[in-house]
Amino acid sequence: MAGERAAVLNAAIRSSLQKGRALHERGQPGEAQRLYRGVLAIDPDNAEALLLLGSACDQCGDTVQAERLFARALRFEQRYAWAFANHGSVLVKLGRHEAALAPLQEALKLDARYAPAHVGHGNALLGLERHAEAQAAYERALAIMPGFAEAWSNRGNALRALGRPADALISFDQALALAPHDYAVHTNRGHALRDLGCPEEALRSYRLALVVRPRVPELLAQCGTMLLALGRDAEALACYDQTLEINPDDIDVLYKSCVALDLLHGYDELLARSDRILARMPDHAAAWLGRGNALQGLRRHAEAAEAYAEALARAPALHVALSNQGVALRMLERYSEALESYDDALQSMGPNAQLLVSQGHTLQQLGRYDDALASYEAAIAVEPVDAAGWALRGGALQQLLRFDEALDCYREMQMIAPSKVDAHHEEAYCRLLIGDFAEGWKKYEYRWVDADAARSRRHADRPFWTGRESIAGKVILLHSEQGYGDTLQFCRYASLVEARGATVVLEVPRALKDLLSSLRGVHHLVAIGELLPAFDLQCSLLSLPLAFGTDLDSIPAQVPYLRADITRLRKWEQRLDEKAHPGKLRVGLAWSGNPTHNNDLNRSIALATLAPLYSRGASFVSLHQHVRERDASALAQSGIIHFGADLEDFADTAALIRNLDVVISVDTSVVHLAGALGKPVWVLLPRVPDWRWLLEREDSPWYPNARLFRQHKPGDWATVVEKVAHALTQRIEANTAKDDVASL
Template sequence: MSENQAGMQQQLPVQAVPEQVAALAQYKLGCTLQEQGRLTDALTSFCRALTLKPNYCQALCNLGVVLHKLGRSGEAIQCFQKALALEPDAANSAKAILWYNLGSILLEVPRLPESVAALRQAIALQPDLAEAYTHLGNGLLMLQRPSEAVAAQQQAIALQPDLAGAYSNLGNALQAQGKIADAIAAYNRAIALNPDDPDVYNNRAQAFLLSGNLARGFAEYEWRTKLNWLRHFYERFEDKPRWQGGNFAGKRLLVYDEQGCGDAIQFSRYLPLVKARGGSVQFSTKQALLRLFDNFPGIDELVEHTEAAITRTQSDLTVPLMSLPHIFGTTFHTIPANIPYLTADQRCVAAWRTKMNSPAATLRVGLVWAGNQANVSGQIRTCGLQAMSPLACIPGVTFYSLQKGEAAQEAHTPPSCMQLIDLTADIDDFADTAALIMNLDLVVSVDTAVAHLAGALGKPVWTLLPEAGEWRWLLARTDTPWYPTMRLFRQSAPGDWSGVLTAVAQELRKWKEM
């Protein structure tokens, strides 16, 4: 929400009567403090105004704006909902802004169906509210309705041709449809209107990568380090010089992982190339990956990815892990794909073998059915165990759960006829997962770190992808240059896991008979 929108809220009518003078004074003080950026003080003033006058709609609106800026989204939502209930007869423009603000915060939470409904209410009341259309488009895209998202963004642009964010959001929706040239054109227009927005460059980078232009894509992907929502990955390392790829003999280079565990597994393949250029290589990664990377070629020192451990580490240079493809000028022909580049500890593999109780002649298949439910992209990548029911009745197959997290509970109620063994209570980290995978014949996984792990171990892995595939999986391919033992199974329409799992079942029957 912009200051202009907050200002629009301030125009709601105030009935100034003698007993409301104190409330009005606190409200005006809050507005002044809000304009000065003194949000905590503004919050105090608006709360005092509401104590004096509990149904003070203007104070509620501005309080909602302030709470949102302070990161207190749940309370902000309550403010706007109460204001809407208090002002059923307010002017359409005022109510439209209330619905817009409510819908915008619901989009961030995210509570997507509610957000879309609120934004549609805003548009019904004020059809020329361009920013409501672009936020509506974002909500529709996250609900896997890309065609409707494109239409909403185009309407926003028609209403406000200089709205840079709408062009960027249009690019995202077009990219989800696989229309890469059109997406890049939309990003170009957004950059022309606002050349300082790192989000647009980051989005365009992923479009280049998705199209297969790895050199251009990885070069532009460096903009990710400027994104506000990713800054915490990089801030603690900025006090040391950034390694640019030169020889660093006699120095200590700290390579630090970023984003998810799958990213760390995928791009760790570059560490031996780093080691070949100089001195000591330190690798900072998450606790769950430390044992997996023990004795990894190219790593001289493992550092747990915590502030305390990193502070204790003496380094001369730093570089984020996902910058290595750019530093090494990666193209299709130069992707380091010497598989396997990760190995499991043999004693751990043997220990896990004793835990498995399927007949020797049985095909052993590991399953992962859910991504990280804490974010929308993880939800989109999730099919759920019941969707894997087409695999259940294939004779001679024993399935093993590799699923961790809340979705692991689904293993307690597998599809009918599915012989599913769940040993995940004994999995402490990715080293255990790797050892279990080495005892399997095949891994079938949605797009998660486990799929990357199986690929890095050189095990056969079938990865299940949503229609709007991520940049690393390219477009329309059933294979990937990153992992030669991986096959890709893609949705033909948003949300169509049935078609994906039917295809997987057919291939599994063929594979078993080979």
């Protein structure tokens, strides 16, 4: 009876093992496990069942249980190389690389030509960072089995670790030829391409890996990094956002998303994400940098300076924070602090091109152009300077009146960054400033390559008039593109366009619409945002000088070409009569422009600078709607008539100006308004002004009624105001003499 029972049990074991192996081979390891466990319930030490169950558990991801089963089986059965090799492989998966070596070496003793044992041995050595030995192990496996995909793949990993990404790439390609849908191989191939500096190809490999295993956060993050390297910042941010949907607390990815937001100028969200990082990691220096950049972009310069200081307290060698802190301090007009920061950094770190450029920029803001140029030269001696550095150097050279050298800088910029438009812009402004209109207007057209400027170009599907085509019988849209002053200066061309037989539609900012209704040559006047009539062609106002081949001798300078509304004229005459001194010269004043203008520091002045004018016997009238906080006290004490918000638009300001005798202004839209109205206007200019005022001359070919008062030394407004005061005294005396004659 006992013998029969044993025979039945043995038969049941053989049957279960046979069925289990069949299920296992069909890719059903979970179902196979039930049969293997049934065998072990009958015979707990059945080595075959232990080994097969260990293999099934390994395939199902239960590596811990697999290792226990292999270890137990090998106490009873030590004849099979594959058994030792499998034990070693699960130990590698568990990160127990040193422990894995013994069973793998035992497997190789039993069968030196068992390729999986060589691969397992290589994997253990790879985990122990014995990369050259691992490479050799994989190559032994491939000598035995050239079609072993895992050996090719892991050989690639060893070669990457040895700093040989090109050789690794060959291995990964061999692996993919054998296993084209292997997620790990696509991923590692992407890493090799990344190491080789091929972000586009790396991105493709990562995306192929994501096809096999979608929404893997590490892969999504790698895609973001490659997109960032390719300048595709919005797509990079989308990848990082997908990663954060899966792992919202991944600080590294959260910071990378901050980098993308910074590049995209998404400052509100950048501030929020930087603060998220800092809430968890208050000493994250790069997050403090991101916070500073966000605040800088939001024009909260004082807070930005504080954030940069926090970044530098944690990472003193963070050059970008130092440089950006200097920008914040410059915006706060704390120049000495900015220079002190750069000097300290350069002393402690030694020559650094980025810091030297930033130092030069600060010196340039202070009008110390020779010193600024020395900083730029020092930066170039350290390492090649980027296009922005060459732009600053060119600007310093212009301020030193060394225009040929400045043009050389802009040509250098064009070679460094041929796809960027900034160098062409700078060259255009320089050429126009020195009166080279022929080349200047051509270079100025490069602005349309710039994404921000291109958005101002209306209706991309309509032809752009260049001046060469006939427009007789055509409807042409002329449109504003930049500031109010530009519109006021170049709207004069509308009558010239009409003279060529065209019907002119003029589109302008709403604040200018009422005023420009007096402009000759315009058939339809619309404000930006209003419905446009049908038209055939278009041209920006600032492209018209090129279209007409304008040079210094052909500037259309017949003034006035704008007129004030008669009803408003009478209104402002009455208001002035109520406030001004009877019989005194009436002088309009404008001392500052748009504070966001990139040259505001050089062109705007504090109201107090004009104090020497007040003692002259005249009635002074502010032409500002809004006054900067720094000037509020000086205005209150000056006796200047100030209407403020009562000046609702440019039509009001035009009517007020027409009731004045002369306008004195820095380079703002007020100058262009007074010029277009034919009113005498005295313009206060820095040593090197905006291009339209040219150089040295005291008159303007654009406005015959303008008189230019120029600095001879950078920043020397006192001498300019002194000259204006003298001229004003002469004008007052002439006005008084005229009144005396009239009273006889």
